Amino acid sequence: MIKITFPDNSLREYPEGITSLEIAESISPRLAQDVVAAAVNGETWDLTRPIDTDASIKLYKWEDEEGKHAFWHSSAHLMAEALQELYPGIKFGIGPAIENGFYYDVDPGEGVAIKESDFPAIEAKMAELAAKKENIVRQSISKTEALKMFENRGESYKTELISELEDGTITTYTQGSFTDLCRGPHLPNTSYIKALKLMTVAGAYWRGDETRRQLTRIYGITFPKKKMLDDYLLLLEEAKKRDHRKLGKEMELFTFSQNVGQGLPLWLPKGTQLRLQLEDFLKRIQKRFGYQQVITPHIGNKKLYITSGHYAKYGKDSFQPIHTPEEGEEFLLKPMNCPHHCEIFRAFPRSYKDLPLRLAEFGTVYRYEQSGELHGLTRVRGFTQDDAHIFCTPDQVKNEFMKVMDIIHIIFKALDFKDYEAQISLRDPNNQEKYIGSEENWNKAENAIIEVCQEKGIAAKVELGEAAFYGPKLDFMVKDALGRRWQLGTIQVDYNLPDRFELEYVGADNQKHRPVMIHRAPFGSMERFVAVLIEHTAGNFPLWLTPDQVVIMPISEKFNEYAHHVADELSMQDIRVSVDDRNEKIGRKIRDNELKKIPYLLVVGEKEAENQEVSVRKHGEGDVGSMKITNFAALLNEEVEKQMNQWA
């Protein structure tokens, strides 16, 4: 007999070789039905794998992340099995579970294409195989055996993977006629999969390497119940309604024009107002934190970027230099603000008493992003960074870094971004030539970030190879409506550009010293931030951010003049006051049409006028409160101050 410990620390005895599934059965038949995988001594196992020693166990249902993972991983195998039957000679790459479903990278062979129109046939085959209730069987094999097995089948991708594995750790899983190299864990059999849908096909480079063959990646998702699939598809539909590209157009915030160019957003009046309001909010915060606003030109001499190292790294892939009538004179559309700010630092001899020097600029930059990368406002070719560079002494780095984090927190909290992830982006240790600067400087910079995160108690994920070429970063990632992660705020510690620009200050010891530079952008870019803000709020922005997206509706001719007075009181640039002059009726035009685009409505009438208040209505929700009109502008101001004070 062996002792099995459950999560609540209770203990039961079972015969040696019992499986997790049998343990679940011993507890309740219902549980045995729901369970899809198990953790044995903390390692996720198949339900059917025998347990031979004393162990702790945790049973996973579909609802658990580990359960979903096993479920979808098995689904990937099921799809592979179906593909193997439908496309003889197909080769398999990798097929993992992902956040929502699974994919498999396959190579159907020369001249064979798998298209979305083929999905129904594949889905039907999968359903057929699932219904067969094929057992999924795990087997340990030696490396030579594995190599031989997959070589015989011509599975060159698999053999490449196997050759990198350690002997003794290799397992395969088989269901029906399909055997795959796999670590597991898997479902006991294919019949757990009751609902399935293939989502999309895409090209994906083998092992993510641009220089290698592009495989066909097929994405799919499966569920243990039909209803769950329906719900999921409904959820996707709902998410699409929050898409910033859709709402941005409907709400008349921004647009694109083929004539202007790909990835070059045109901000419409309402979007501009929203963006200016955000800028104003940050400017107020920055003023408190001792920043000084600067303005620098949109172009800069090419030499500037050769000095910074940006030209060597990105020159070929950027908008190409602007030439002048002068032979050999070249300017670049500025792809970042740092070099300009470095030159401002160099403009005067600097003393340690001047530091930290915090130079802020809403700087518009232009980057020639690959055409396939462009995406609404989240990835564009012309955008405005809420940029600032802090020049400080090495002793001040930590404190300054923490203060930047405070700013980011104020913003995220004020705008109710709860689900963000912090990511520490460090060098790729295997690819050092990607980075400029000395080992010593990099270590200093990386350690500074790690230390600050520890001290602030930030649970940051460390990602190797994600650093900028001149320094490590702390990035704040937020998800969009469809769960895609976007980097918003960023803080970067940089010991390298000060070297390259030979920046100096005179210390208390009357010696020259090199300052440290902190690059930071709490929003990241105004474009991307607004995009994510739209998706998070579904276009229902906080009122204090969008005073001019309020419609004033006087409810009779009598109040027309009064409504105009209110508009003045509110000091809104783009206020809409509408009344139907012809027949003394209410501003029906606004009610019927514009309300769809403008979420808030102030209704001004007799009662409201007496009370000096107006009711605030929201499209589709009715009254959401009331507001004193005579000092509305002041109220908005107050609200901004409140947001700042609350979190500062």
Next chain:
RNA sequence: GCCUAUGUAGCUCAGGGGUAGAGCACUUCCUUGGUAAGGAAGAGGUCACGGGUUCAAAUCCCGUCAUCGGCUCCA
């Protein structure tokens, strides 16, 4: 840049070798003082752009541009 799909009215989309369709929105009139109200009439499109095949192309073929979903990239 690469793979897949798409491009028809302001929006959402149907259609499809023979003079262009619907719903919503828009304009006018009637009805209605308020949380996506009803009726009547009207206007609106070089079917993304360029070339080819054809008596005839929005439709078929080729190319280009843009866009969706991915890959790679992201200073």
